[in-house]
Amino acid sequence: MNSWKNIASSLQNVAGQAASTVQGATSNINLNDASKNLSKGFANFSQTVKERTGRIENDDVTELPQEYLDLERRVDGLRAAHTKLLAVTRVYETGTYDYPVNLTESATEIGGSIAHNLSSWAAAATKGTNLPQPSVTDKPSSYQKTLPHALSRAAASGAVEVGPGRLADVLKTYAVAQDKVGAARTRMDGEISTSFLPPWSATLNTSLQAALKARQVVKQARISLDATRATFKHATGGPKQEQARMEVEAAEEHLVDSTETAINLMRSVLENPEPIKNLGQLLKAQQLFHEEAAQALASVVAEVEEQGTAAEAEWRKSRDQ
DSSP: OHHHHHHHHHHHHHHHHHHHHHHHHHHHSOHHHHHHHHHHHHHHHHHHHHHHHTOSOGGGSOOOOHHHHHHHHHHHHHHHHHHHHHHHHGGGGTSOTTSOTTOOOOHHHHSHHHHHHHHHHHHHHHTTSSSOOOOOOSSOOOOOOSHHHHHHHHHHHHHHHHOSSHHHHHHHHHHHHHHHHHHHHHHHHHHHHHHTHHHHHHHHHTHHHHHHHHHHHHHHHHHHHHHHHHHHHTOOSTHHHHHHHHHHHHHHHHHHHHHHHHHHHHHHHHHOSHHHHHHHHHHHHHHHHHHHHHHHHHHHHHHHHHHHHHHHHHHHHHHHO
16 A cells, blocks of 8 residues: 555646746746747838838838949849850750751761771871871761761761772861861850859859848848838837837848948959959860861861862863764
8 A cells, every 4th residue: 555655646646847948948938038039020021012012112111222222233134144145055965966856877977987998088187297196996986966077977978989980089178177177166065064064053152142131131130120220110118118129229220231242242242353364264264175176177278178179170171982
């Protein structure tokens, strides 16, 4: 019997301790702070709705400094420039941006025989010159889906099919030249993909985003200030009015600090030299490609024109006979 009494007494002690713990935890919750935060959140929401629906006077909306507004417009322009150029230059990562969409190449045209012929013709064209001798490959080269490579394969296939003659020789020459242009273009694509796109994207995702987040803080601080002022305007006096006045002062200070931070961040973004340096890398890669492409084509123009003149002379001679 005594054991049951001891158990009951222990249970009562545990229950009492639990009740004390719950009561203590509840007493630590500041219901006033929760109520204030809820009221402040509702006031900010109400202010936002009034502004969006036009149910508020212009005098009730705090004007931000002109410097801030000017920087805001310039940062928006910078962000638009980054986004648009990034959307276009992303094509360099794919490599197939100029490949004919409706082109269907046969296995022969993209196979090892064409690759072998191209390397053989290139070696023959540079034989006896100071130019580096290309190696003749017996294995298929990687299938590059670019316009210059497609032109090269089409010309090489035609040279084989048309048989020996001046036209075949010209097709071979053209195929080798376009293959060089295609190789230069793939090198340009790789250079842009590594030297331009990553830093250009980083600017968009880091410094610009930081400035945009700071602007969002300013927006919320401005809305909070206007909502607090509206509350102060309708305060009935006494402690509530004094509390509202103190909240207005705190909101004004928060807006000033937030605006200054955003201005500094936006200035930093606009004065950053990295985007200009990034564009320099893009230009260098493009310039090198066009130089190599022009050199490859210029090296065969005279030969093709000479072949054309000789072919025309032979044709006229045959007509006169």
